[in-house]
Amino acid sequence: MVSSTSPMVVVANRLPFIITKDKDGNLVRKQCAGGLVTAVAPVVVETEGLWVGWSGLHKEDSTGEIPEADPLDQSPTAGLKSKQVIPVCLPKQQFDDYYNGCCNATFWPLFHSMPDRAIFQADKWEAYRQVNEEFAVLTVEAVKKLKESNPDSVPLVWLHDYHLMMAANSIRDMCDNLGLQINMAFFLHIPFPSWDIMRLFPWDDELLQGILGCDSVGFHVEDYCLNFIDCCQRRLGCRVDREQMLVEHNSRTVSVHPLPISIPYERFVSLAMKAPQVVKNHDQEQLLLGVDRLDYTKGLVHRILAFETLLKKHPEHIEHVTFLQVAVPSRTDVKEYQELKEELDQLIGRINGQFSTPNWSPIRYIYGCVSQEELAAFYRDSSVAVVTPLRDGMNLVAKEFVACQTGEPGVLILSPFAGAGSSMHEALLVNPYETNEFADVIHRALTMPKDERELRMKQLRRRERERDVNFWLTSFLKSVKSLSDDSISRGRL
Numbered sequence: 337m338v339s340s341t342s343p344m345v346v347v348a349n350r351l352p353f354i355i356t357k358d359k360d361g362n363l364v365r366k367q368c369a370g371g372l373v374t375a376v377a378p379v380v381v382e383t384e385g386l387w388v389g390w391s392g393l394h395k396e397d398s399t400g401e402i403p404e405a406d407p408l409d410q411s412p413t414a415g416l417k418s419k420q421v422i423p424v425c426l427p428k429q430q431f432d433d434y435y436n437g438c439c440n441a442t443f444w445p446l447f448h449s450m451p452d453r454a455i456f457q458a459d460k461w462e463a464y465r466q467v468n469e470e471f472a473v474l475t476v477e478a479v480k481k482l483k484e485s486n487p488d489s490v491p492l493v494w495l496h497d498y499h500l501m502m503a504a505n506s507i508r509d510m511c512d513n514l515g516l517q518i519n520m521a522f523f524l525h526i527p528f529p530s531w532d533i534m535r536l537f538p539w540d541d542e543l544l545q546g547i548l549g550c551d552s553v554g555f556h557v558e559d560y561c562l563n564f565i566d567c568c569q570r571r572l573g574c575r576v577d578r579e580q581m582l583v584e585h586n587s588r589t590v591s592v593h594p595l596p597i598s599i600p601y602e603r604f605v606s607l608a609m610k611a612p613q614v615v616k617n618h619d620q621e622q623l624l625l626g627v628d629r630l631d632y633t634k635g636l637v638h639r640i641l642a643f644e645t646l647l648k649k650h651p652e653h654i655e656h657v658t659f660l661q662v663a664v665p666s667r668t669d670v671k672e673y674q675e676l677k678e679e680l681d682q683l684i685g686r687i688n689g690q691f692s693t694p695n696w697s698p699i700r701y702i703y704g705c706v707s708q709e710e711l712a713a714f715y716r717d718s719s720v721a722v723v724t725p726l727r728d729g730m731n732l733v734a735k736e737f738v739a740c741q742t743g744e745p746g747v748l749i750l751s752p753f754a755g756a757g758s759s760m761h762e763a764l765l766v767n768p769y770e771t772n773e774f775a776d777v778i779h780r781a782l783t784m785p786k787d788e789r790e791l792r793m794k795q796l797r798r799r800e801r802e803r804d805v806n807f808w809l810t811s812f813l814k815s816v817k818s819l820s821d822d823s824i825s826r827g828r829l
């Protein structure tokens with residue numbers, strides 16, 4: 337039976353920390369503060385489980401050694417001993433073909449319903465399959481290790497994201513051959529596209545079968561679940577039950593679950609309560625905020641054009657509103673991302689040149705990563721957060737913003753094309769492609785009466801507090817528990 341005490345093997349593209357060398361050449365852990373790590377690392381620690389992933393080093397530069405945590409380390413991974421970490425080390429070229437060539441050049445745009453940007457290349461797909469095989473071999477090693485120390489346990493293997501959609505069947509076959517009983521789940525952090533988009537991928541049948549190798553499959557929202565079920569039915573001819581969200585494949589029944597990810601809510605609240613003010617504003621100046629990885633799915637250009645339209649339509653905001661955009665460098669070695677950065681630099685330069693006055697510039701632009709403390713202060717001190725991706729699995733920034741709104745209540749503007757849009761009903765929803773309407777919505781947010789802001793923010797905060805990242809994790813554990821309780825794998829449709 338699966339419970340939170342079943343030892344867990346988390347398998348993700350990356351380890352929960354990066355391994356680098358300090359100035360003396362010693363290996364050290366560098367923390368990555370993502371929501372996934374914060375939520376899942378403690379469960380791996382608690383269940384004495386294992387984490388399989390890429391360490392940040394290539395085979396050419398790695399001995400496979402994992403440093404222990406620094407004794408002063410307070411992060412969620414501090415309790416993770418080096419023997420609980422299984423690093424995946426790949427030759428640089430193979431990693432590049434898998435990661436840049438297939439994950440980011442094919443699946444990222446395709447799954448975000450931007451097929452014109454997707455590249456389909458047989459050799460990159462082959463590299464993806466080989467790397468997934470490598471992950472599968474190391475995952476089975478992890479399962480063996482857990483079984484040695486606890487022979488009666490049924491480990492729970494949890495595969496994460498679009499990097500690992502082809503590992504499950506190999507893991508299952510190898511475990512079956514060795515007589516090792518496991519439960520296996522997959523969670524996708526990005527959208528799952530409709531059949532019309534998925535069918536463009538030349539090897540869509542293999543991919544779907546790859547995911548169906550798991551017992552349980554999770555997506556952020558119901559729409560993505562239904563897209564997946566639809567693809568399985570139409571491409572593979574599977575029998576499906578949309579109401580119960582079940583798919584029958586190879587005499588097994590796979591259960592599908594909407595599991596909306598969230599944030600460590602209380603952590604953001606306490607960061608916001610403690611953080612000093614970092615943005616110095618003139619009296620009565622309002623701050624609009626955008627925080628994103630610099631990625632074409634995040635709709636940065638559309639947002640800035642809407643802000644320009646606002647300044648033209650409502651010149652009363654000139655010198656009274658500043659737009660602060662934090663853009664975290666991402667995939668900087670990829671041409672498309674370099675071009676997007678160029679486009680943004682030019683656009684922001686043009687708008688600042690056109691509207692700036694001696695004491696004010698409309699856009700403050702940070703190209704880089706700020707600390708989480710600073711980020712919490714930005715969230716807290718902004719009047720309006722503009723979270724308007726063209727497409728996004730969930731979007732955690734929207735949730736972090738409301739958690740940090742501990743002072744004067746602000747307004748969240750949200751795109752309906754983010755997973756978060758399907759539950760954060762009190763946000764102002766806007767289609768980022770409709771520039772004029774978008775500008776009007778920003779104006780409405782900036783001029784919204786306090787009682788309306790309060791009402792909306794209170795409800796948004798209550799929902800996010802109740803449905804935080806622990807709620808997500810508990811829901812996931814419940815979904816895999818019901819799996820073994822119902823013996824779904826014997827076929828129930």
Ligand code: GDG
Nearest residue numbers: 525597627664704705706707708711728729730731732733
């Ligand atoms: C993928 C899916 C899904 C951003 N700037 C800074 C910074 N951040 C942090 C934010 C937030 C995270 O990065 C971004 O999370 P998102 O959810 O917005 O987006 P992706 O990175 O695309 O994540 C997404 C997510 O997976 C989880 O399943 O929601 O849809 O695409 O946590 O706070 N953090 C710091 N400095 C910054 O400058 N410290």
